[in-house]
Amino acid sequence: MLATRRIFPTRRAQLCCIRGYAQKLPPNSNPNPNQGILDMLAKHREIEKNKVDSCRYKLTAFSRAMNLIAELEEPITSIRDTVQLPRLGHGVQGRILAYLNNEEWDPELHGKLAGHDIVDEALRLFQGVRGIGAPLARKLVKAGCRSIEQLTQPEFSSLLPQLIQTDIQFQAHWDKKATRTEAERVSNLISDSLPGYEVHLVGPYRRLFDESEKIDLVVVHPNLPESPHPIWKTGLSLITSGPLTEVQEFKEILEDRGLIAGSIGTGTRARGLWHWEGWVRIPELREGGTFENVLARRDGCDAKTGEFRLMRFALVGKHALGSALLIHTGDDEYVKLLDKQARKMGMYLNGEGLWSWVYPDPAPEDEPVRPWPTKGTEGKFAPLPSHTEEVVLEQLGQQWVPPEKRNFKFLKSVKGTLDPTKRRRGPRKPKPVSVTPPPQYTEEQLKKMIED
Numbered sequence: 001m002l003a004t005r006r007i008f009p010t011r012r013a014q015l016c017c018i019r020g021y022a023q024k025l026p027p028n029s030n031p032n033p034n035q036g037i038l039d040m041l042a043k044h045r046e047i048e049k050n051k052v053d054s055c056r057y058k059l060t061a062f063s064r065a066m067n068l069i070a071e072l073e074e075p076i077t078s079i080r081d082t083v084q085l086p087r088l089g090h091g092v093q094g095r096i097l098a099y100l101n102n103e104e105w106d107p108e109l110h111g112k113l114a115g116h117d118i119v120d121e122a123l124r125l126f127q128g129v130r131g132i133g134a135p136l137a138r139k140l141v142k143a144g145c146r147s148i149e150q151l152t153q154p155e156f157s158s159l160l161p162q163l164i165q166t167d168i169q170f171q172a173h174w175d176k177k178a179t180r181t182e183a184e185r186v187s188n189l190i191s192d193s194l195p196g197y198e199v200h201l202v203g204p205y206r207r208l209f210d211e212s213e214k215i216d217l218v219v220v221h222p223n224l225p226e227s228p229h230p231i232w233k234t235g236l237s238l239i240t241s242g243p244l245t246e247v248q249e250f251k252e253i254l255e256d257r258g259l260i261a262g263s264i265g266t267g268t269r270a271r272g273l274w275h276w277e278g279w280v281r282i283p284e285l286r287e288g289g290t291f292e293n294v295l296a297r298r299d300g301c302d303a304k305t306g307e308f309r310l311m312r313f314a315l316v317g318k319h320a321l322g323s324a325l326l327i328h329t330g331d332d333e334y335v336k337l338l339d340k341q342a343r344k345m346g347m348y349l350n351g352e353g354l355w356s357w358v359y360p361d362p363a364p365e366d367e368p369v370r371p372w373p374t375k376g377t378e379g380k381f382a383p384l385p386s387h388t389e390e391v392v393l394e395q396l397g398q399q400w401v402p403p404e405k406r407n408f409k410f411l412k413s414v415k416g417t418l419d420p421t422k423r424r425r426g427p428r429k430p431k432p433v434s435v436t437p438p439p440q441y442t443e444e445q446l447k448k449m450i451e452d
Contacts (some may be wrong), residue, residue: 033075040099041066041092048087058091076100080121086150122146130264131164152306166262170279171310177211178309182282186215186259186311189283189291195258196222198321202328208404214281214310218324221246224317227352230381244274246315253274258297259283261308273324274349275315280311321355323386324391327351334406346373348381354392355381 032038045062048054068085069076079097091107098105122317125148126137140369145156148333151168160168187199200206203216224246254260265277281301283291291297316324323346327335327350342349359379371378376393385391390400 034069034072037069037076037096038043038066039101040041040095041069042324044095044105054244061089061092065089086147088097088146129164130167131161136160160382163264167264168279169262169304170325173279173308176307176309177213178215178311179211180205180209182307182309183212183215185283186280186309187217188260189257190217190219190254192291194253196294201322202325206325206329206403207331207406214277214312216328217311217313217320219315220315220321221250221315224315226317226319226383230348230350230355247274247276250313250315254280258294258301261301261304265312273316275312275314277310277312279308281307282307311372314351316352318387320351320386322388322390322392323349323353324351326389329403329406331407334401336398338398341398345396347384347396349392349396354384354386354395356384358382 017044041062045059045066048058048062065085065088068088069082074081076082076096077100079093079100082096084095094107095105121322122141122145123134123137126132126140127134129148129151132140139159140156142150143156143159145151145153148168150156151160157165157168178305181202183201184207187201190197191199198220200218200220201216202218203214204212205216251260251263261279263276263278263279281297283297284300284306292300314324326338339349342354342410348355348357357373357377357379358381384395393400
């Protein structure tokens with residue numbers, strides 16, 4: 001009996017399908033934006049029903065499609081608009097395609113065209129998901145997956161890495177940006193729970209934006225030693241070791257505090273630092289402005305109730321706080337200019353500090369400025385003070401730029417320099433034009449010129 005109910009729609013749904021869903025609309029409601037498609041599918045369903053060899057599975061497919069389309073609030077203008085409707089067969093899709101093109105239904109032609117369009121749209125859709133590239137997207141489409149909602153089904157989720165499976169659990173929150181209020185609430189919870197750590201909001205928040213794609217934090221670890229000098233990776237690429245172990249330990253502490261709900265990037269490197277990235281639950285406030293208790297936060301993470309946002313944090317020591325704030329505040333153009341300036345001066349700047357290349361022998365007199373070292377160059381990197389932003393900028397020969405002005409528009413206005421005192425104000429003054437004064441003649445000279 002249960003299996004029959006899953007296959008066949010209810011009697012009311014069958015009647016609605018046959019009559020074009022007219023009785024599902026209240027008397028004073030607006031017409032369905034896809035009523036034409038519903039009427040067309042109802043007509044084809046009636047034709048199938050009146051056949052001698054009528055297929056009950058086709059009747060069910062028509063009924064299911066009409067139920068799904070009737071719930072849409074936007075009109076279907078392209079066959080690709082149906083890509084996220086689950087279990088919509090090529091036959092129904094082909095009929096919709098023929099209706100949209102004002103053509104007669106051709107099973108061979110429209111079925112194949114609709115199938116190709118749906119596959120192309122599914123490939124484009126899946127490649128928009130973090131971590132899913134073209135090979136994995138093709139694998140999912142080949143397995144029969146046609147929408148992001150279907151990725152949670154066991155037959156498709158088993159094809160995904162664990163980190164992507166975790167990310168898909170929060171797809172309802174993908175398009176939601178983290179406001180400053182939410183970011184400050186997370187930052188305050190970490191500071192209250194771990195008094196020995198300093199938590200700094202960076203990224204767009206420090207540049208006075210009100211929201212960001214993710215909550216970006218730089219956390220000062222109280223007992224983090226200085227990082228070893230950078231090592232060569234390939235060519236001009238340098239890396240530092242970074243506190244990977246401490247990052248993982250700090251992540252586990254936040255999980256125990258009921259803040260972290262899922263990891264999608266444990267131990268990823270960005271701008272010289274090891275980061276953790278994943279989903280956190282925004283802590284709710286109780287009466288009196290206090291946070292909910294740890295048990296309530298843990299239950300919310302397990303049940304996926306509440307609001308969730310992407311977060312990324314990096315751990316640094318106090319000795320490298322200045323360089324970390326410069327690198328992680330941004331914006332990207334400002335960081336590129338700082339990196340370019342550091343390399344001109346034989347230095348290396350990343351989130352873990354500022355270093356200068358030290359050659360084993362003094363520079364010759366005819367070569368006061370040595371080229372940027374490469375892999376195999378004799379010498380080593382020596383750490384420079386980088387505990388504050390002002391100290392780092394002073395060593396790079398740059399003046400202080402407020403965080404809210406670290407953007408491309410301001411950098412362009414200072415005419416290629418990071419010195420805000422050299423900013424040109426007002427319109428450009430025209431260059432003076434040299435005018436040759438007319439020659440001065442005496443009266444006798446003028447008389448002689450007239451006589452001649």
